[in-house]
Amino acid sequence: MGHARLERQLSAYIDNELTADDTQQVRAHLETCVGCREELQRLEHVKRLLGSLPERAPVPQVFEELRQQIISQAPRESGSVLEAISNAFRRPALAFAAAAIVVLLIAFPLVKGRIDRLRAAEVGPDVFVREHALSAVADPFADRAYVGLLVTDANLALIGEPRSRGGSLR
Amino acid sequence: MRVSSTALALVWCAAILAAAMPVWGQRTSKPGLLAGANAASVIQSVLSAPTLVDYEGTKIVTAVRGEQAETVTILESYKRFGKLRLEFLSPESTSGRLIVDDGASSWHYEPSLHVVIRGPSFVTTSTRTDAEAILKRYDARVLGSEQVIGRQTLVLELLPKTRRLTRRLWVDQATGVVLRTEERSQSGELLFSSFFSRISYSLNLPSALFRFHLPAGAKIFTFYLSGDPIQDLQELSRQAKFAVKAPGTLGGVYTFQSGTIARHGALMAVSLLYSDGVNIVSLYETPSSKMAFPALGTSLVMRSGRGRWLDLGYFRVVIWESGGISFAILGTLPAESLVAMAEELNAVKP
Numbered sequence: 001m002g003h004a005r006l007e008r009q010l011s012a013y014i015d016n017e018l019t020a021d022d023t024q025q026v027r028a029h030l031e032t033c034v035g036c037r038e039e040l041q042r043l044e045h046v047k048r049l050l051g052s053l054p055e056r057a058p059v060p061q062v063f064e065e066l067r068q069q070i071i072s073q074a075p076r077e078s079g080s081v082l083e084a085i086s087n088a089f090r091r092p093a094l095a096f097a098a099a100a101i102v103v104l105l106i107a108f109p110l111v112k113g114r115i116d117r118l119r120a121a122e123v124g125p126d127v128f129v130r131e132h133a134l135s136a137v138a139d140p141f142a143d144r145a146y147v148g149l150l151v152t153d154a155n156l157a158l159i160g161e162p163r164s165r166g167g168s169l170r
Numbered sequence: 171m172r173v174s175s176t177a178l179a180l181v182w183c184a185a186i187l188a189a190a191m192p193v194w195g196q197r198t199s200k201p202g203l204l205a206g207a208n209a210a211s212v213i214q215s216v217l218s219a220p221t222l223v224d225y226e227g228t229k230i231v232t233a234v235r236g237e238q239a240e241t242v243t244i245l246e247s248y249k250r251f252g253k254l255r256l257e258f259l260s261p262e263s264t265s266g267r268l269i270v271d272d273g274a275s276s277w278h279y280e281p282s283l284h285v286v287i288r289g290p291s292f293v294t295t296s297t298r299t300d301a302e303a304i305l306k307r308y309d310a311r312v313l314g315s316e317q318v319i320g321r322q323t324l325v326l327e328l329l330p331k332t333r334r335l336t337r338r339l340w341v342d343q344a345t346g347v348v349l350r351t352e353e354r355s356q357s358g359e360l361l362f363s364s365f366f367s368r369i370s371y372s373l374n375l376p377s378a379l380f381r382f383h384l385p386a387g388a389k390i391f392t393f394y395l396s397g398d399p400i401q402d403l404q405e406l407s408r409q410a411k412f413a414v415k416a417p418g419t420l421g422g423v424y425t426f427q428s429g430t431i432a433r434h435g436a437l438m439a440v441s442l443l444y445s446d447g448v449n450i451v452s453l454y455e456t457p458s459s460k461m462a463f464p465a466l467g468t469s470l471v472m473r474s475g476r477g478r479w480l481d482l483g484y485f486r487v488v489i490w491e492s493g494g495i496s497f498a499i500l501g502t503l504p505a506e507s508l509v510a511m512a513e514e515l516n517a518v519k520p
Contacts, residue, residue, distance in 0.1 A: 116436035
């Protein structure tokens with residue numbers, strides 16, 4: 001830690017507001033720096049003087065004046081929010097970003113709906129075949145081995161890895 | 171002596187023919203000879219087999235898709251009650267795929283992607299369906315007996331009242347396990363076939379075979395069915411937020427069972443289940459505003475407008491739009507039957 005920074009921390013040092021490490025560093029610095037020791041003595045003197053002053057209660061009208069100021073600032077604050085928004089739209093980059101967000105919010109459901117519709121057409125037949133095959137085992141004469149093949153082929157299609165089916169010309 | 175040797179030869183021929191007659195008669199017995207109670211007992215043995223016997227075997231399945239046929243070889247192991255393990259051997263695109271189903275959940279491991287997909291069990295040992303219920307909806311008859319991989323089987327034909335789809339099952343006489351299956355369209359075209367090229371029965375396959383061990387580092391996905399079954403159509407429409415079209419019957423014999431709201435990611439569809447007592451047809455409805463028209467399969471001209479046709483081999487799918495709703499109907503039925511159901515549905519007011 002440099003001299004300038006340690007000098008700024010002397011006030012906090014007097015008030016015991018530093019961490020243990022920082023306190024240790026300030027103490028080590030004070031042992032070698034005459035300027036900081038003099039500054040520390042000045043600060044301790046000021047603190048003693050301030051501590052000896054009597055406490056005085058504020059005059060009652062102080063609170064009333066504060067309340068009036070708070071009330072008078074409230075509408076000005078909301079006005080300033082609207083003003084800030086208005087200012088933001090005067091900046092082209094911000095205006096463009098806001099417009100892009102609005103367009104995205106409107107377009108996203110439409111695009112998603114279209115993608116979902118195409119995706120449903122893609123997986124639909126495989127889902128139908130799989131569910132039908134699983135229902136078809138209620139037929140006591142159904143060939144389970146072949147039903148198994150159809151179910152597992154549909155499984156692969158549904159995970160996006162359809163089997164390349166062979167087959168010879170009759 | 172000359173006459174007597176001729177007579178002896180005739181006697182020998184007659185004896186051989188007489189001995190062969192029962193075997194010939196048994197193998198080519200005409201439809202209906204073993205019908206009625208026999209068909210019921212064969213069906214009952216098929217329904218009971220999952221609770222009686224464990225087995226492991228190699229199954230070869232061929233499904234026809236338009237002008238193409240795909241053959242899949244699977245190592246199938248089954249353990250009472252409702253535990254299944256399927257290891258796919260070929261073709262290359264499925265090789266190494268593993269499904270372990272413990273009767274409550276199923277695990278699908280895809281080695282090429284190192285992913286595991288967990289979902290509901292697709293094995294049912296439910297005895298809700300009995301032979302009598304099936305015989306009410308289907309004409310069933312035992313066509314005769316045949317040897318399949320060295321085992322004696324009874325050939326059972328199941329013909330729905332609508333005659334849309336014919337099933338033939340080669341049922342192991344000793345165990346009730348179906349060793350061979352064929353499904354044909356009304357015109358006799360083969361749609362699906364499966365048969366065991368090898369099978370061995372066991373009193374008790376080890377439980378460890380039906381326990382899934384997660385491969386280290388595998389990515390896991392979980393896909394369970396969404397929603398509980400709803401019978402009340404008004405409630406279904408309320409939850410779906412659109413007027414659901416659900417006639418009481420489809421195609422004359424498929425009756426409405428229940429509906430659910432199916433969801434997967436961006437997709438929401440109403441799923442309606444129809445059954446003829448055995449066979450299942452599923453109908454899916456979703457507002458066109460929520461699902462674009464799928465661009466897969468082949469184009470289909472329907473009275474109501476555009477449609478798409480998709481043949482997955484065992485399952486066939488018809489997708490079409492009508493009145494702002496996208497519909498999809500799925501089943502093992504031939505194309506013309508599903509299209510007829512779609513046109514029938516378009517005529518129904520919501």
